[in-house]
Amino acid sequence: MADFILRRLLHGVVVVFGVMTIVFFVTRIIGDPVQVMLPVEATEAQRDLLRGQLGLDRPILEQFLQFAGDTLTFNFGDSLWQRRPAMEIVLQRLPMTALLTAVGIGAAILLSIPLGIIAALRPDGIVDRTTVVASLAGLSMPQFWLGLLLIILFGVKLGWLPTSGARSPAHIVLPAITLALPSLARLAMVVRTAMIDELNRQYIKVVRAKGLKRIRVVGVHALRNASVPILTLSGWEIIGALAGNVVVVESIFAWPGLGLTVIQSIERQDLILLQAVVFTVAVMAVCINIALDIAHRAIDPRVSA
Amino acid sequence: MSAPLLEIDDLVVSFTTRRGRIQAVRGVTLQVHPGETLGVVGESGSGKSVTMQAVMGVVDSPGAVESGDIRWRGKSLLASAVEAEDLRGRDIVMVFQDAMTSLDPLFPIGTQIGEVLARHRGLKGPAARARILELLELVGIPNAAARLNYLPHQFSGGMRQRIMIAMALAADPSLLVADEPTTALDVTIQAQIVDLLIELRDRLGLAIVLVTHDLGLVAELCDRVAVMYAGRIVEVADVWSLFAAPAHPYTAGLLRATPAIGDLPERLDTIEGSPPDPSDLPAGCAFRLRCPRADATCVVEPPMSHPDTGRSVLCWHPEPPPVTTRPETAHV
Incomplete structure (x- = not known):
């Protein structure tokens, strides 16, 4: 294992x-x-002076x-915009993005499992049909549009929830929902399909014929067998949120996280800060993938090195 | 005869599809008595497996019991799902055709057998472990103690079927339903599994329902045989009478299509035609379009003859009993 x-x-x-190599060359080009x-x-002289600096x-x-040398030694230099170490800014913003992703994608994963299972237990039943239609709707809605709709409804018309910033726990609700809905839709579909696949397998008939309680048949045998695709997609949803969706969501709701930092650093052509953000996200993606592999091996002992 | 363990009473199982309702089992009545071995034979699609899946409560969706009753020692299994669940896996158990896919691939075999003990006997820990080892030794798994934590894929097909049988026997059942238990196995392994079933039946006094299309297996194992065709039982008889004098033309055709060793014909007999489409059954006797003895009467559904004598046949024109050749009396 080690x-x-x-x-x-x-x-x-x-x-x-x-x-990092790709980011370096792309940012030098744009x-x-x-x-x-x-x-x-x-003046041109002033510009040349700054270039030299x-x-x-x-x-x-x-x-x-x-x-390359600086990256290998975790030395990313000072942000061109804020004139302080880029990594310091990243580490300051990271917890807000981590919180938003944890709440949003976490809720999506936790909701999708019971929803997908209930849909799978009665294919073509009411819950199933509703889940499928709602999932398709959720998948078809672009996040920037969904976010604006939520702001109009809950922020402007009803006035129930704040729409900008991160000053209170209530501030996380709308961005988290916006981040969660498309993931919830994809996850619910995958949980449903994986569970339907497993519930139709021969070993399920056998465990049912053993007289085991339904909750054990579905929740232990079928769910464990279905959990490899569910786990894989969950990991992808987290990576997808960190590496892209938070940029949109944080911009809409002015959520002070890494996504907003990315937009700001691009607007200000702050190459150093951008590199630090990309590095951090890439490291997180790699770590999540390793965690997924470890979890996969725990679920399915047949997988070996 | 003692009270039957299992009574299936006019059971109808149907599948609701887009094209309408299809009856896979159309009024099956059958009893299984303690300690007896009953063969249920028929072609694929004759409803033999579905009947037994209904007994175990594992009919594939969208199939469901439409009418009729299944009773265990006089108590309806269809009336209370909770009570039926307590019986299944304990008193009535089933071994399925495909041993390769019958075990959950992610759980060690010891755990999967242990589930039955925990569910039905409240056994856990060292007591359960001891019982699991005893079961695995009973079915002939060598070196069982070291293999409790093995996963199903680490065993061969024959070994997996032995594990399935061990799991079925865990809670001391009275009735074992074996649905084509040897079909998916190599011939040599088939013989081993059959020997194991015979040994267990004799040792544990099990009643067995053997669902199969293998008449050789029926002759070897069974006391009584029910022949199914298109969702109905067309003939029930003890195994000697059935092989000696099949009464239903379908049974007779099946037996003619089975070669005997040492008497291999040039060409095997076949039953003309193919089984009817269950969504479009002919009126009357379902076999009449393939039947050499059919006539105009057969358009009307035949009644089951002699349902009480232990030998019954669903046919207007049963085959005559074979004429035993006696020396002719001389007429001068």
Whole structure:
């Protein structure tokens, strides 16, 4: 097991480094931070001076080697925008994103399992049909639109919930719902399909013929067998939220997390900060994948290295 | 004869599909007595497996018991789902056809047998472990103690069927339903499983219902045979009478289609035609379109003859008993 984790960690290091390489070159292509950082009326001499200070005037390969070395030593440099260590900003914002993802995707996972199971127990029943239709609707709604609808309904018309910022526990409700709904829809569909598959298998007939209680047949035998695809998708939903969906949701609700930081750093051409954010998200994605593999092996003992 | 363990009374099982309701079992009446071995034979789709799945309460969705009753020692299994659940896995148990897929792949075999003991006998811990080992040794799993924590995929098909039988026997049942228990196995393994069933029946006094299309297996194991065709029992007889003098033309056809060793014909006899579509059964006797003895009478459903004598047949024109050849009396 330790051997397996070590191999996956090494693999993860390669993945993170690959991601960082891509980010480095892409950000150097899309724009010139000096243009944004200085006022329009700045002279070319002033611009060159700043470029020299930031090291942007050196050959790109030299910049890359410098960057690779810095990344390997976790030294990301100072944010161009805030003039303080980029990692400090990231670590300050990270807990808010982690909280939003945990609440939103956590709720989606916890709700999807009973919903999918109930739907699977009576295929074509009322709960099943409702779940399928609602899931399709949930999948078809873009998050930026869903978020705005929720703001109009619960923020503006009803005035029940705050729509911007993170000053009280109530502030998390709307962003969490917006983040959760599409994930809930996908997860409920997968739980339903996986459970229907398992409930139709021969071993389920056998455990039923053993006289076992229904809750044990469904909740222990069928659910454990169905849980590999459920687990895999849950992991993907967490990664998908961290690596993309939070950007949309945090922008809509002004939630002060990493997603908002990404938007801000792109607007200000803050390459250093952007690199630090991407690095952090890539590391989290790798860690979640390793956790998934470990959980997969715990569920299905047939899987071996 | 002692009171029957299991009585199936005019059982109808139907599947509701988009094309309408299809009856897979159309009024089956059958008794199983303590200690006897009853064979239920018929082609695929004759309703033999579905009948037994109804007894175990595991008919595939969207199938359901439409009417009739199933009684265990006089008590209806259909009346109370909770009571039936307590009986299943304890007094009535089933061994299925496909041993390869019958065990949950994620749980060690010891755990899966232990579930039955915990559910029906309240046994846990060391007492359960001892009983599991005893069961595995009973069915001939070598080195059982070391293999309690093995997963199903670590066993061969024959071994898995032995484990299935051990699991079925865990709570000391009175009736074992074996649904084609050897079909999915190699021939040599088949013989071992049959020997095991015979040994267990004799040792434990089990009643067995053997669902099969293998007439050889029936001849070897069974006391009594019920022949099913298109959802009905067409003939019930003790095994000697059935093989010696089949009364229903379908039974006679089945027996003619089965070669005897040492007497291999050039060509095997077959029953002309194919089984009827259950959603479009002919009126009257379902076998009449394939039956060499059918005539205009057969358009009307035949009654079950002599249902009380232990030998009964569902046919207007049963085969005559074979004429025993006697030396002719000389007429001068």
